[in-house]
Amino acid sequence: MTRARGGERADRREDHDDETTFLAAYDLTAYPRPALTVDVAILTVLEDAIHALLVQRPSQPAKGQWALPGGFVGLDESLPDAVERVLARETGLTGVYTAQLATFGAVDRDPRGRVVTVAHYALVPAGTLVDAVSARPATLLARVDASPGGGPGGFSVRGPEGELALAFDHREILTEALARVRWRLWHAPVAFALLPEEFTLLELLRVYEAVLGRSLDKNSFRRRIRASGLVAPLGRRREGLRARPAELYRCAGPDADP
Amino acid sequence: MTRARGGERADRREDHDDETTFLAAYDLTAYPRPALTVDVAILTVLEDAIHALLVQRPSQPAKGQWALPGGFVGLDESLPDAVERVLARETGLTGVYTAQLATFGAVDRDPRGRVVTVAHYALVPAGTLVDAVSARPATLLARVDASPGGGPGGFSVRGPEGELALAFDHREILTEALARVRWRLWHAPVAFALLPEEFTLLELLRVYEAVLGRSLDKNSFRRRIRASGLVAPLGRRREGLRARPAELYRCAGPDADP
DNA sequence: TAGACTTATATGCGGTGCGCGTATATGTGT
DNA sequence: ACACATATACGCGCACCGCATATAAGTCTA
Incomplete structure (x- = not known):
């Protein structure tokens, strides 16, 4: 300890040079790594019931299935930036309340390979969300009926045509989002x-x-x-x-x- | 809508083939994407104060600085698996209570480039943690003194030699971990x-x-x-x-x- | 236009939980 | 034997919440 402290200043200079040369030579992308996305559970209260905005996937995988809006995280954007971009691109919404929910990383959650997603939720007034949905094709507001006694995740997601099966693990994400919002309702002004x-x-x-x-x-x-x-x-x-x-x-x- | 429903069965078969061929040709790794790590704030209560386990970084970047244990997420391991592996590798701990905290993705949080980290916290009995630290060089239990009135993040991280500056954004992660554990203390049996x-x-x-x-x-x-x-x-x-x-x-x- | 109806707002009552003080039990140390 | 320290039990008062009731202020309808 004493020895290390005696050489502290010199060591620090040496470390700096080491780090500079190290960083110049370092290639993060040399190792295999998961892909990273953000998904957003956009929630509102409409006709005394929770609704979630879903988009019909326009392309593979899970083409045609209903899913939460989401997208890949760019190299030069923060997570909130990615969420904002995805919301604007897939729903036209801007300036809404969003918060990070949790990160889902099951190895097989996406058929394309290893994709980890940072799930978020967004809370939007019903009017705003109704306008956004009616202005876009391939989007809908699905009624989410949760019976509190129905156990964890025991809720239904219904569109105009009846119960919907969500793509990927998006039902699980929705479950967590619901639980989180309930949890925060009394403790934060959400x-x-x-x-x-x-x-x-x-x-x-x-x-x-x-x-x-x-x-x-x-x-x-x-x-x-x-x-x-x-x-x-x-x-x-x-x-x-x-x-x-x-x-x-x-x-x-x-x-x-x- | 009606048209789409009429062709549902055939479409589904077609979609399946589409998806199969799509997936066969799809290369997730073709796009630039962030690297992904897990970091763990390992906390305990020792001598009536919160302590966090820190490791001295053995290599660049931030070589020699104190940091939370962490590591890259492998392609074939879930996030809990990655946390378990990191804990075992850097501290020897197994079977401890861990939970996901939040994901930190500021663009410049790591000098190597874009690295997003899924932060976790772990809660360990003091005896177990003292044993783990004393069995490993380059680890220490830093006393975390939080004055509740000291504002958000207003706490000190002290090792035997005094206040410590943490590597990367690990102080921010520690702040969040502390807040989360406090928050959960009354609401969950942590x-x-x-x-x-x-x-x-x-x-x-x-x-x-x-x-x-x-x-x-x-x-x-x-x-x-x-x-x-x-x-x-x-x-x-x-x-x-x-x-x-x-x-x-x-x-x-x-x-x-x- | 009067009365029914619906919703808003205020107030009171009782149980419960928590902060706080006090009393008693049961061990250790001198 | 006695002081001392901590554990455990109990009682009191306040604040908050669920519940009931009373009144206010509009709309609707015969």
Whole structure:
């Protein structure tokens, strides 16, 4: 230890030269390595149910099957950049809330060979997502019905034609995304990403119920949300509905925590 | 839609042939792609403080610097397999609790070029880790002192010689690992992975305090833990200490949740 | 236009869990 | 025998949540 510290400065200079020459000669691509993709589970709450945006694969492999939007990660783009690019390319969406979910690396998860995917989820207001889907062919919003008692992953993915089988391991990714969003709902202000800027407390409640898959008490919910300080009343009301107009709120909390 | 459904069976056969020929001709490796590694933040609680196992890099790049154990992901191994291999190779540890943390893909995070790493964390009882470190040169247990008020990432990593600068973005990974373990402490039975099979409630309390970075009330803690049903008394006691012997417990809960 | 209906909002009550203080039990050390 | 240290049990009060109830303020309909 003492000897090593005595030569510290000289060693450091020597190491720097070593590293420079090492890096000049180093070829990362000399070794076999997996391919890397990002996949995004784009979720929303529509008609009191979770929906996921799916795209019909336009080319091999799994051509014609429904899948999560995804794509290969470029050499010069970060993971968030890759997600942003994929979202824009396959759905036209920009500026949406996204977060990393988990990385899936089963050896046989892609028939093309070894492909590891960094799965993400995105939360989008229903209106935005409906517009995006209707503007694109070969995309749909699949209703994801999760029965909380139905065990892990015990949910159905339904399109207009009925139950859908997802390509690759995308059903597994969707399962994880659902669990993650449920988990974060109470601990991070993610629900607001699923609503337009202005919303009523009942609309917020519906989002919570849809995500959690169970009904919540309206009074307790009001108290909790208002006490949390995450919403601020706007002083205006949503009128023209069947009953007393409800106060409009907006998200007010500083975004938070891991 | 109707047309597509009418030809479904024939299409499927055709698609299968297409996919087979497609896959035969497909070369995943034809496109540039990042290299992929796994890195593991191996954590324990020693002397009422969190410690992380670090290895001194034996070769370029960042030669001589302290880093988290890690290695490239092989073409034929899953991510858990890669983690297991790396742990065994660099620390000799086997059969420890590991979980995926997050994937770090900043373009410039590795001087060799584009290297994306799937970061994991491992939780190991202090005794096991002390043994592993003392059996290997160029490894150490660095004390990680986190002041909860010190802002995000506001912690120190200290070896016997003082503060350490970690290689690559490993300090960032350590930050995330710490936050994740804190987050999970109350929601999943992770604390037991940091203790030997048999432990007293005070020892469990010390683990919680070390991970959370703050003191907890002993009485409330007892009630919460016992009411949680995650521990079962063994009927034996830890004797020979300075005071009344404490009941020994073991982890009893079914492992749980994402 | 009056009343039914629907939804919004406020308030009160009781159980539960947790922070905190206190009392008692049971070992070690002098 | 006594002090001392820790383990364990219990009680009190507060905060929060589920639940019920009351009132407000609109729309809808006869």
